[in-house]
Amino acid sequence: MATNEKKHLKGTRTEWRAARIELLKAEKEHTRRGDELARLRQELPWVRVDKQYRFDTDAGTASLANLFQGRSQLLVYHFMLGPDYKAGCPSCSAIADGFNGFAVHLANHDVMLTAVSRAPLAKLQAYKRRMGWSFPWVSSLRNDFNLDYGVSLPVSAGPSQPEMPRGPGVGAGHRYNFTKDAFAPEMPGLSAFALEDGVVYHTYSCYARGLDAFNAANQLLDRAPKGRDEDGLPVTVAWLRRHDEYEPATTAS
Numbered sequence: 036m037a038t039n040e041k042k043h044l045k046g047t048r049t050e051w052r053a054a055r056i057e058l059l060k061a062e063k064e065h066t067r068r069g070d071e072l073a074r075l076r077q078e079l080p081w082v083r084v085d086k087q088y089r090f091d092t093d094a095g096t097a098s099l100a101n102l103f104q105g106r107s108q109l110l111v112y113h114f115m116l117g118p119d120y121k122a123g124c125p126s127c128s129a130i131a132d133g134f135n136g137f138a139v140h141l142a143n144h145d146v147m148l149t150a151v152s153r154a155p156l157a158k159l160q161a162y163k164r165r166m167g168w169s170f171p172w173v174s175s176l177r178n179d180f181n182l183d184y185g186v187s188l189p190v191s192a193g194p195s196q197p198e199m200p201r202g203p204g205v206g207a208g209h210r211y212n213f214t215k216d217a218f219a220p221e222m223p224g225l226s227a228f229a230l231e232d233g234v235v236y237h238t239y240s241c242y243a244r245g246l247d248a249f250n251a252a253n254q255l256l257d258r259a260p261k262g263r264d265e266d267g268l269p270v271t272v273a274w275l276r277r278h279d280e281y282e283p284a285t286t287a288s
Contacts, residue, residue: 043260081229081236086183091156091174099180102173103230108146112249113186113224116152116162118176120221123152123162126250127223128277133251134170151175153187153221165279181221184240188220225249 046054088099103109114131115124123131131150138148149171152159156174163172181187223246227239247253256263 076239079239081238084228084235084237086179088175088178088180090151090178090180091176092171093156093160097173099228100230100233100235102147102149102171103228104147106142106145106147107230109228109230110141110146110148111226111228112148112150113181113184113222113226114150114152114172115221115223116154116159117221118154120154122277124221124223125275125277128166129252129275130246130249131166131168131170132278133249135168138170147171149173151180153181166277184224184226185242186222186224
């Protein structure tokens with residue numbers, strides 16, 4: 036639990052309103068910039084995916100095209116749950132806690148959302164039951180999908196490898212630091228795909244802080260009086276737990 040007790044500026048309602056109006060200018064500019072970034076993402080060139088991936092799903096084996104389930108767009112969350120993990124990454128789990136709520140809305144707007152991990156399907160299903168999730172989650176254990184999209188290191192590379200492979204989702208110079216990452220060699224990410232005339236195209240990928248917008252808890256904390264209150268530590272070190280691991284006393288009533 037966060038314990039940052041630094042003193043904060045106090046003021047009158049008039050002073051607050053003046054400061055809030057000034058802040059609103061910056062927030063509006065941030066929103067406009069966000070709209071522009073969304074447009075630029077959508078203008079990225081689409082890259083045809085010719086490699087034939089086969090995933091293990093609840094309904095049997097499936098191709099990448101099958102994961103669209105009748106939609107023309109697919110968002111894949113690269114969830115950190117490797118073959119030898121005892122449980123999913125706490126940060127990925129916090130993000131995935133929100134999937135149940137909005138996956139249905141995406142599905143009814145021509146966008147399918149699915150998680151992909153390298154753990155075997157049975158392990159994904161067991162963790163999914165533990166967490167109470169219902170969104171699609173498939174295993175890429177028997178293919179190179181995670182490696183190709185920059186979220187897995189080759190086993191031979193080990194956790195000290197400083198740079199991810201240059202797969203379709205990772206450009207030259209894209210680097211990660213694994214020295215303190217207990218979950219190496221897996222990393223989180225999000226990749227987007229389009230299906231047009233039976234052909235799958237890779238359209239976008241993001242990693243690291245690019246995933247921050249998908250963690251609803253962080254977005255709300257940014258608007259709380261003390262913010263994330265983590266003293267500069269990574270979120271998984273500072274306070275975050277899987278939702279069934281918090282002490283009862285810290286659970287909101």
